[in-house]
Amino acid sequence: MSPQRRSGLGTNQEAIRRHNLGTLLRHVHGAGQISRAELTTLMGLNRSTIAGLVGELESLGISERATAPEGARQGAGRPSAGVRIAQDGPYVIAVDLGVDRAVVARVGLGGQVLQRAQAPVSSDGEAWQVGAAVAALIRAVVEDVPGSSSLVGIGISVPGLVRRSDGLVRLAPNLEWHDVSFGGIVLAALGLDIPVSIANDADLGALAEHTRGAGVGVDDLIYVSGNVGVGAGVIAGGHRLEGAGGYAGEVGHLRFNPDGRPCHCGNQGCWETEVGAHAIAEAIQCPAAKVAQLDEVLDGFDQASPELRATGTALGQGLASIVNSFNPQLVVLGGYFRSLYRLVSTEVNAGLADRALPAPLESVTLALPGLGADSALLGAAEIALEPLFVDPVAALGTALDDVQARLAG
Amino acid sequence: MSPQRRSGLGTNQEAIRRHNLGTLLRHVHGAGQISRAELTTLMGLNRSTIAGLVGELESLGISERATAPEGARQGAGRPSAGVRIAQDGPYVIAVDLGVDRAVVARVGLGGQVLQRAQAPVSSDGEAWQVGAAVAALIRAVVEDVPGSSSLVGIGISVPGLVRRSDGLVRLAPNLEWHDVSFGGIVLAALGLDIPVSIANDADLGALAEHTRGAGVGVDDLIYVSGNVGVGAGVIAGGHRLEGAGGYAGEVGHLRFNPDGRPCHCGNQGCWETEVGAHAIAEAIQCPAAKVAQLDEVLDGFDQASPELRATGTALGQGLASIVNSFNPQLVVLGGYFRSLYRLVSTEVNAGLADRALPAPLESVTLALPGLGADSALLGAAEIALEPLFVDPVAALGTALDDVQARLAG
């Protein structure tokens, strides 16, 4: 997650300071609270340098001094002063657009959800209607913002293909969107002009699980999301795998069974036709109206039917292709796969072990999300916070104060 | 390809110098010759800083001053002095281990093959026999090394799964190797102790094509290699995609046709059973003995049979799964796919267009390797050179002088 993927540029001293300040903040953000001594070890810098950086962060109002917690003494010596995210520090708005509902949260550094609101969204709604609904939720969520806090940006998670160059939603099958500039729509509905980042829900799930979920410290992981459609987000070498256009991870349309059912993409037998929500709904005879809440329906089961077990096998076998392709250390099963895996973990594991190559198989683990259903939401917060870790001073400079007043007007 | 994937470390001034010197060298290496003015623009540093870095590189004996080439004047002003790789600069040994032959080359900075040798390798040979053969080739290749040149390391390309933590060859099906420490074997046969880097041939093909082949400037590309087995190397975001163990890109065992032929991996209908060398040999009724030279056999055709065209379709359809998963900007078809694509490009393109999602499809291009059959060889050189770009001073410090004399003794 280091910010630096500079192409071939050189580094000057100004860049050092930016980078070190951003990295320091990233550590504080990741840990919530951390001592200066730990920072010294982690970053490999001198005590005095860390002191200078921490001082700058405090004078920016981002962090504040904290005494070490009671229990955790580890030896002799003067205890190290703690650094923790400030109370009224900068925050972002995170939006998780689902198939049938939108969740909006105000999230501070450290990943804490400070305020939260949600509302149902009709699946046949026009994009501008959804945008208006989201804008209303955003207004609700900034109700009680302290005046000194400033808004850094908005992050939006969308269940669809998002072009990374400009954030255009190319295709969101379940919302029936084609080429929708949803970021612009939300900004227009708010009457604001601040940085908006949009990305695919599975990509953001992977990011959040990597930062503060089941995949902390794991640099190669995949978040497979069952969310009506099936998609994956990939963290490779500690960085998001985006692909040339931003569409990497569309594993739902991996070829699975050439004689299988037709897929909405136009082909036949895509993996999604076997493990997608509609296939599972059919396996458990769930009415079509409740497909969007498939996870809750599945949670109501305590035993798996043979049909459902076959689905589990298909899930495992498809994961094998993913494991062979990406060789992740961890595969996180998100969306309704969370509920499904609880019922048919045996079949999933068997299907995976059956079809994966021995070498990639031995290093991979399946896991459930550490963030529950909030992975994508917190991932949206992460991408909105990202500018702070690249250059804290600049990001705070463009952040917006007094959002509540501006939105009221 | 920037060296910086520092996890969460800070940067000190020493690191700046290292990084800038390495980045400068990387630019010279990539371009062969480049002017200081261009370096100033590319790296965003001051003229005087570039001058200092170039001076250090020259005093290290890595680069030398060059006058600008004749034709290329672009306007008024004093022409900028060129920087070019020194004549007797450091070099590496690159080894490309194929199924039936080994190629060894002495490669200098700039990617120039200075000397080259090859020999057939029996496919049922023990690893130590192959190691001895490779060692003999290495001795041949350092015959005429100038005394002032020093050897930085050895890079080896292997057609199999290589564990990245220690370079162990976990599995090389066509050599029938299991858990072979080939780097150690070669070093023992040479009686030397220098850095050895080993990696999968497709991974190295991707790296070389990215650095100096068909994918220069393309940060998301995939090199699909047909080399008896089928594998892929992935460059994502300008960096190698290695995966947790180093096994990423094993696309030969993607599920393709569940009712298909049995694969040596134990499953049925892997993609490799449709587009692997044995399948193609069958389609063109090529005798089993010539499977290893499939590319030459295919080059003898000038028209494709219906069976071969079906193989082309299968190739394209399988590529669609890869394109959907990785969203590359470029797919380079290496190994015997080079020859195959010349015959059945129509079918490959059609199969890809048929099965890939529109969004990833629109940004992808198929291409032949810019380095011909040398992709993996030059990729092996690249990984061996890598330490020079991370820290030129340190890498030169551990480099070996007078290799010829040491190997003779």
Place this chain on the structure above:
DNA sequence: GTCGTTCCGTCCTATCGCACAACAAATTCT
């Protein structure tokens, strides 16, 4: 052919960031 323009290399100085050493402070261990 000469002069002006333009761009580049070289030298010197300034600025900035981190490392280092010395000292003071706050705990733990004996």
Place this chain on the structure above:
DNA sequence: AGAATTTGTTGTGCGATAGGACGGAACGAC
């Protein structure tokens, strides 16, 4: 209670890049 240990603070030094002044080398116009 005192020694030992670790950390925060402060002042100094080193090193890397930036910036400006100067001279050199080529191009273009008159």
